[in-house]
Amino acid sequence: MTEILNIKSPADFIGKQGNGVISFGSGQPDLPPPKETFDGIDLHRDLRYGLIQGELKLREALTREYPGSTADNFVITNGASEALDLIFRILGKGKKVLLTKPYYYSYPPIVESAGMVPVYTDLIDGRIDVEDFNEKIKGCCAVLINSPSNPTGRVEAIETLKAIEKLTQKLGVYVVSDEVYKDLIYERENYHIQGDHVITVNSFSKTYCMCGVRVGYLWSADKKIVQDVCELKTHTSMNTNLVGQDMALSAMKAPKEYILHQQKIWRERRDFIYEGLLKLGFDLWKPEGAFYVLPKCKDAKQFLSILYQDYKVITYLGEWFGAPDRLRFSYALDIKQIEEGLGRIREAMKQVSVL
């Protein structure tokens, strides 16, 4: 009998790759950044402190993606993670924040470490239930939404996003919209929720395959939010690394075809893993964006342990994302590896009943 692993979070799998391991774990592109990323980067640039808010040229370039905005509406951060962390730290201790469930596993700790209290609305089939949302939002200071979603792979309907936009504006509730997968929607263009009460969080990590460079940003039409975030960041990390900001600016010079080509690759992989898991009998949602599937799985902990120890396959527990009895698979792998991984999963299923 295979031992059940005492694995508590994705961090426990860090550094466990290589040596024939197939990892459906870490949520990051396996592809290289676009070649433009490296064009004209001069390490001998001025390496003294930069603006806390971020390099002006980078913020100016971002205005092209946010019509009607100016460089003043952005703060460049150490990835989307830092943007989220700073936002909740300035919103106010003791207040309630609405999270959707399943959620990205860092959301509850970020909200809690900011001294705020998470409240949950359960997704239905991976999508926001507007009725429950309207109920649970009462008394909250902010809501954090994530479309396309990690871990569900779902994209909210534009109708839902507009309803949220309107309701929160009426109630005076902040919407923190984590859109790091906005360029990885298979079905339609991203819908950017707007208004003075909206704070959009984004990143260069997923679109441009540069997770380790750690450059993200937030957008807000509310100058006070921008100012408060900059004030806190002055003390907690100062400017975001300058070379990384230069690389992010260069990456933005990649042609539109680059993003379309990426979407094509992800769509092929999505189709392959979705069909493959369906064939194996799993009950799962078809991803509409990002690169995750979250199939139902009985005895998920045991299956994860068997997959890792006997078949060298890494998966993440749905439990870490607020989805017990599910497993999360990232499909940031080439088709051949996904195929090999699915084969191993089929074998492992002989050892335990997971369907």
Added chain:
Amino acid sequence: MTEILNIKSPADFIGKQGNGVISFGSGQPDLPPPKETFDGIDLHRDLRYGLIQGELKLREALTREYPGSTADNFVITNGASEALDLIFRILGKGKKVLLTKPYYYSYPPIVESAGMVPVYTDLIDGRIDVEDFNEKIKGCCAVLINSPSNPTGRVEAIETLKAIEKLTQKLGVYVVSDEVYKDLIYERENYHIQGDHVITVNSFSKTYCMCGVRVGYLWSADKKIVQDVCELKTHTSMNTNLVGQDMALSAMKAPKEYILHQQKIWRERRDFIYEGLLKLGFDLWKPEGAFYVLPKCKDAKQFLSILYQDYKVITYLGEWFGAPDRLRFSYALDIKQIEEGLGRIREAMKQVSVL
């Protein structure tokens, strides 16, 4: 009559340089990093997520500076700022932290935003008063010390550091020792406080003149501290930027002569500004490390305003550092600029009585 500026923090001076302005403001070296910093940096490296704790090679290199330690004792952070922020956030909300006064201006906000309560011990002539320290430490969970100090330029006596080391160990109080200026001591080698209760914070910014790259680190012999910091950083920023870590590792290859040469430059500047301000009649401490002087100054706000508006000289209010009726000067400028700045100060002194 010159208008009194409504300047509230150093951030208000960001971007105000150039155009003939002489800035005694920002605390960062004006010199370039050592040439080794750029050797062998490959931007086409793997840019996927790195270890939250930091690149192994960099942590291994750091063990040479911390005898008896291993790579496990370090966490690489977005500058010393993030290290401090993470440390206080894991130490526990509601608890008291002892700070010395004057202090680096980010210390109180970092402690307070972590939900902790700052308690102050007043420095005497810029140095810790062991008697008052022993009194005020009671009931504190941690103390934050900074030798060499920004803004005083003082270096604590080894005797004092050893007394603190011993007392805090006995009381079970954490010592957070911010040693970012450890390589800029004019008089002696740095004394590294040690023990399971010590968390040392350091940075590549000042030693290697790369503030904007944002690479710092913490050292702790307590594995639980390291683990808790990594856990929090997993959610709040993930790995520190990888290219920056590569540059930090390369910078460490600079020969010992590089650091000695830097010290020589800083000592010359120190002597020049110290003598110059003395000649102008200011009452100030002679810096023993770092690159700041903190002369007494009556009507400091008015003098700062006159200096900036009429003479294009930037200085920082002592008040921001818990030292009212003083001005802080960073002397990270070449001698010619310091000389020009002193000349302008002499002229400005004709407009207002500051001595």
